Amino acid sequence: MAYKHRQVIDTIPPYKQGKPAPIASSQRTFKVSSNENPFPPLPSVREALETQALGAINRYPDMRGWDVVRRIAEEYAAYGVRPENVVLGCGSTEVITQLVNLVAGPGDEVIYPWRSFEAYPIIVTGAGARSVQVPNRPDGGHDVEAMIDSINDRTRLIIVNNPNNPTSVSLSDREARRIMEAVPRDVLVLFDEAYFQFNDAPDANVAMTLYGEFPNIVVAHTFSKAYGLAGLRIGYAIAQADVVEGMRKVALPFGVTQSAQIAALASLDAEDELMGRVESIKSERTRLFAALRRQGWDFPRPYANFLWLPLGRGTGEAVKCFTEAGLSVRAFEGEGIRVSIGEPEANDAVIAVCQRIMAGTAESGLPRHPAA
Ligand SMILES: Cc1ncc(COP(=O)(O)O)c(C=O)c1O
Structure with missing residues (x-):
């Protein structure tokens, strides 16, 4: 039609x-x-779902997900993270979508490596913005210098995927720092770390270590991979409070179910x-x-x-x-x-x-x- x-x-x-x-x-x-x-x-996660979640599915979830948000803030308290710095989403896919919708629209550009997570072009185009895809190096790693060279007045977001999906290549601390030092302070940089728990590269960057130094960092994590909750759809971002507030405005209302929140808490208990x-x-x-x-x-x-x-x-x-x-x-x-x-x-x-x-x-x- x-x-x-x-x-x-x-x-x-x-x-x-x-x-x-x-x-x-x-x-x-x-x-x-x-x-x-x-x-x-995990049996403990199953049990939490059976005893706490199933009987409550006639009710809407806590839209802010406070219990999970507070718990994540505690986990990252050493980096200065407070509850107002944490936002949940239906998987980190929704968190990334919130961020792109917050910062980029028609006429704006989002820079990311390519090939990388295939949701990036979908999310960026869906927001009406333009993707600037920077080809990976031959070894599958981010071409950091080419990404930096792509920054211009239209740039609204730079996405770093560490380790990169699908090449599984790790970004070093030196490379991450190089990006952060080159990006204007009013342009956000998203570190999509969906797989960071698996990254044991000796020089691997952990974005939270730069978080205190560079306020324009947003870190996205998920419960889908290391925590095994892919079917429940829950992820989160850590960012400055005003960025979190902006992301909340464009978040899918009631998107993160109570079941997902209960399973996330039980998983954090079984870390x-x-x-x-x-x-x-x-x-x-x-x-x-x-x-x-x-x-x-x-x-x-x-x-x-x-x-x-x-x-x-x-x-x-x-x-x-x-x-x-x-x-x-x-x-x-x-x-x-x-x-x-x-x-x-x-x-x-x-x-x-x-x-x-x-x-x-x-x-x-x-x-x-x-x-x-
Ligand atoms: C790089 C990357 N980021 C984010 C995600 C999103 O995962 P989820 O939405 O399940 O949290 C994936 C999933 O495959 C991924 O590969």
Whole structure:
């Protein structure tokens, strides 16, 4: 149907959700396409939902999410964070949307690395602003100098994604500081740290360490990844109180459910147990990386809960191999494949299929070298 609408919306690429595990009766299949946490919900989180949340779903949630907000402020009190510096959203996706809607509209520009989180162009275009996508360095890291060179009078926001989705490359403290020192003080910089708990790079930046020094920093975190609450949709940002106030004005009213808030609080209570799970995902990542390196793969060392195979034009064929092996992965046609770290059996299957791809059988027609 022809209907009157904002033409710019026609330019938005649809978000491609990671596919579910392939259906196969002959083998176990796995979803390693959405960077989810492979562990099931913690018993304590389940119990909190059963005892506190289910009976209250006829009521609207606390719109400000004070209990969670206060708790997060306590966690970051050492950095000078107070409750008025914390804002919740339906996942960090909504937090990022709030921020973009607050600062950028028609005629304004938002700078971010590319390839990166695929929601960025959707959110920026949806706000009516223009995306300035700065190509990553060949190793998949942010091209910090090119990002700085892109700043002009129209710039309203710079997004840093650390570690970067999908390349899994970590941003160093030196690079983060370089960005902050170059950006005008009245332009906000968003550090999207959805995967920071997985980042053990020795020189990794943790944006909160710069927060006290640079008031124009906004840090976005999520309960979806390390905390395993992707299905409940809750994330948060830490920023100056007036920025938080502005974000609240454009937030989806009642967007963060009480169930999500209860699960977030229970997860914060179980922090040690959850960080233990993060450690085991990291050790699986180390095992995968070492195995693939031994096979001859050449790709950046991963610092999030996924790895990036820069297969270039071999991507489509390789995806078929993964699917046949019972694995759904996230393909970026012509660029590469992002594989989440999953259950040990899923990771074994990834190692086996990567071996086959690397062998480059005549039938598959794949190049021997992943970046060829
Ligand atoms: C870089 C990055 N930021 C933010 C998010 C948003 O996650 P959520 O909305 O579930 O908090 C994701 C999810 O995949 C991501 O990869």
